[in-house]
Amino acid sequence: MVNIDKFIDELGLNEHLTLDDIPDIDLYMDQVIQLFEKKYAKTKRDPKDKILTKTMINNYAKGRLFFPIKNKKYSKEHLLLISFIYQLKGTITINDIKVVLEKLNDKVLNENFTLDDLYKAHTNLIFNQEERFKKDFKGKVKEVTEATNQLADSDSEYLKQLLLILSLSHMSTLYQRAAEKLIDEFQQEEEEN
Incomplete structure (x- = not known):
């Protein structure tokens, strides 16, 4: 990884569906489908990937x-x-997404709750998280570089990338576990009510 800023830019972190x-x-x-495909095109790992399909939407329904x-x-x-679902489906199961969104759907249907303010709050949070991610990622690269420099191996670039992948995957798992624990608490509270 030669240019960290270029690498981060290519992740498409700023691609979000906004209220506008x-x-x-x-x-x-x-x-x-067209709206989501256009908005999230830069986030695809492979250009052939689909962001959203009729089958997905029908399954969500x-x-x-x-x-x-x-x-x-x-x-x-x-x-x-659907935007919330799209963002959640990468880390939690469809059943967990249903648990998370069930009360929100009920509020929209029965309490005339408007999602605009919640969605604005969400997008503000993710913009802040992206800035934090950029700093954290650069810090991780530095940590991994220092750890790799202590290894006696001629293939240090491969080992550096391997350690970075392992580290990022571990952080992802930690956040996923935290989200799942919150979902379990959600379910427990609902069962108690």
Whole structure:
């Protein structure tokens, strides 16, 4: 990894669906897919990958991850919920996502809760987290470089990348475990009520 800033830039960290990206009209499924594909294109690992498909959306609907659509059209609230699902599905199971979003769906349907403020708060948090990630990542690279320099091996670039991958994967696992524990507490609270 020669240029850390270039590497971080290529991750597409700044690619997010914002409230401004969402039109004020309801969209058909193909339009929803097109919106997500366009917005998250830079985040694909492989250009052939799909961000969102009809099958995914239908599975989310069947799994009741979001409230039912009307007249085959998706409202702004649906798009925001699908965005949450898209972000969560990389780390937690579909069943866990259902647990996390069940109460939110209920609030939208039965309490006329608007997702705009929650979504703004979420996007503000992720922008801050991305800045923190950039600093943390550079720190990890430095740590790994120092650890690799202590190894007596001629293939230190490979070992450096291996240690970095192991370290990042471990951090990801720690955050995933924390999220799963919060979900378990969510379920426990719901069962007690």
